Amino acid sequence: MRIIDICEVTKPIASPIRNAYIDFSKMTASLVAVVTDVVRDGRRVIGYGFNSNGRYGQGGLIRERFRDRILEAAPESLLNEARDNLDPHKIWSAMMANEKPGGHGERSVAVGTIDMAVWDAVAKIADKPLFRLLADMKGVEANPKVFVYAAGGYYYPGKDDSALRREMRGYLDRGYTVVKMKIGGASIDDDRRRIEAVLDEIGADAQLAVDANGRFDLETAITYAKMLRQYPLFWYEEIGDPLDYALQAAMSEFYEAPMATGENLFSHQDARNLLRYGGMRPDRDYLQFDCALSYGLVEYLKTLDVLHQFGWSPSRCIPHGGHQMSLNIAAGLGLGGNESYPDLFQPYGGFPDGVRVVDGFITMPELPGLGFEGKSDLIKVMRDLAT
Ligand SMILES: O=C([O-])CC(=O)C(=O)O
Numbered sequence: 001m002r003i004i005d006i007c008e009v010t011k012p013i014a015s016p017i018r019n020a021y022i023d024f025s026k027m028t029a030s031l032v033a034v035v036t037d038v039v040r041d042g043r044r045v046i047g048y049g050f051n052s053n054g055r056y057g058q059g060g061l062i063r064e065r066f067r068d069r070i071l072e073a074a075p076e077s078l079l080n081e082a083r084d085n086l087d088p089h090k091i092w093s094a095m096m097a098n099e100k101p102g103g104h105g106e107r108s109v110a111v112g113t114i115d116m117a118v119w120d121a122v123a124k125i126a127d128k129p130l131f132r133l134l135a136d137m138k139g140v141e142a143n144p145k146v147f148v149y150a151a152g153g154y155y156y157p158g159k160d161d162s163a164l165r166r167e168m169r170g171y172l173d174r175g176y177t178v179v180k181m182k183i184g185g186a187s188i189d190d191d192r193r194r195i196e197a198v199l200d201e202i203g204a205d206a207q208l209a210v211d212a213n214g215r216f217d218l219e220t221a222i223t224y225a226k227m228l229r230q231y232p233l234f235w236y237e238e239i240g241d242p243l244d245y246a247l248q249a250a251m252s253e254f255y256e257a258p259m260a261t262g263e264n265l266f267s268h269q270d271a272r273n274l275l276r277y278g279g280m281r282p283d284r285d286y287l288q289f290d291c292a293l294s295y296g297l298v299e300y301l302k303t304l305d306v307l308h309q310f311g312w313s314p315s316r317c318i319p320h321g322g323h324q325m326s327l328n329i330a331a332g333l334g335l336g337g338n339e340s341y342p343d344l345f346q347p348y349g350g351f352p353d354g355v356r357v358v359d360g361f362i363t364m365p366e367l368p369g370l371g372f373e374g375k376s377d378l379i380k381v382m383r384d385l386a387t
């Protein structure tokens with residue numbers, strides 16, 4: 001049993017939207033295939049993966065460093081103890097050979113993308129959905145019902161409050177009970193008006209989360225907190241710079257309701273610093289680490305260990321990214337749910353065909369691997385890369 005090739009292609013996921021920090025007009029993502037020599041049900045097992053939106057494709061790093069380290073490793077050194085499957089932890093260590101600690105920048109995205117494909121292959125070789133494999137591995141009960149919320153509410157040219165309302169209404173019509181919109185990319189008066197328009201639209205049918213994408217300095221963060229705390233929000237997200245733990249800690253004096261952050265922390269060491277120094281509250285706040293940007297599930301398992309050490313339940317995690325990898329982790333390891341972008345970043349995000357959101361939850365289908373084969377538009381581009 002061995003990995004015979006790793007292929008990467010960088011694809012556009014561009015759209016005219018803007019958050020408080022970036023626009024997505026030139027956004028790309030890497031799609032990766034880990035090709036094995038294993039055959040299941042008459043078909044070669046290929047694991048697929050991709051990186052989440054927001055950090056661009058990683059073809060250079062994947063092709064120049066990480067792919068070759070795996071392909072050059074002795075194939076037996078990448079197998080599990082029973083020698084009946086690949087070992088994602090050993091593959092991860094092979095990728096990270098000769099990498100210094102710290103500086104978790106773009107390489108965590110490259111490694112996370114390959115790691116997703118490795119887990120997809122491993123679960124397919126085991127002939128199980130990844131969420132069942134993970135629950136078995138940890139000796140816990142899987143829960144195929146996963147909370148999902150609808151992220152959107154971006155700024156884009158010509159978008160007025162009625163378009164924003166229609167967008168949010170569309171999410172409610174599709175079964176979501178929590179929706180999210182961007183703030184911090186307009187004046188506070190404009191944002192207040194946008195928030196009130198959405199709250200008026202969704203009424204008691206749903207709750208609203210707001211996301212500042214790390215835009216605010218402390219003074220602006222506090223000014224916004226005083227405005228936002230007048231509304232019953234689901235959470236106030238990524239208020240200041242992701243590495244400014246002191247700012248995050250200061251916010252708990254000004255904002256009692258839930259806050260969320262972590263999508264731009266890319267290692268268990270950074271997650272640990274957030275819990276040590278960020279003043280996050282385990283009874284109400286949410287952690288949004290996204291394994292597809294942060295060295296993959298092998299690293300995410302270490303992050304969950306850190307959470308445990310600091311007294312945090314995995315149910316406080318609702319990852320960024322809207323991909324099936326985090327859905328599987330949520331269903332297998334008891335996370336609190338997952339993000340979803342109903343109208344964006346297709347075909348990568350979303351659910352297998354036929355999966356519907358009902359009262360804010362989806363039910364995972366019993367598909368081997370991550371479930372990509374059940375999403376026809378996605379598996380088509382994946383098979384174009386490698387079959
Ligand atoms: O706009 C983005 O970069 C995505 C984001 O923050 C989110 O989904 O929470």
Ligand SMILES: [Mg+2]
Binds near residue numbers: 213237
């Ligand atoms: Mg965000």
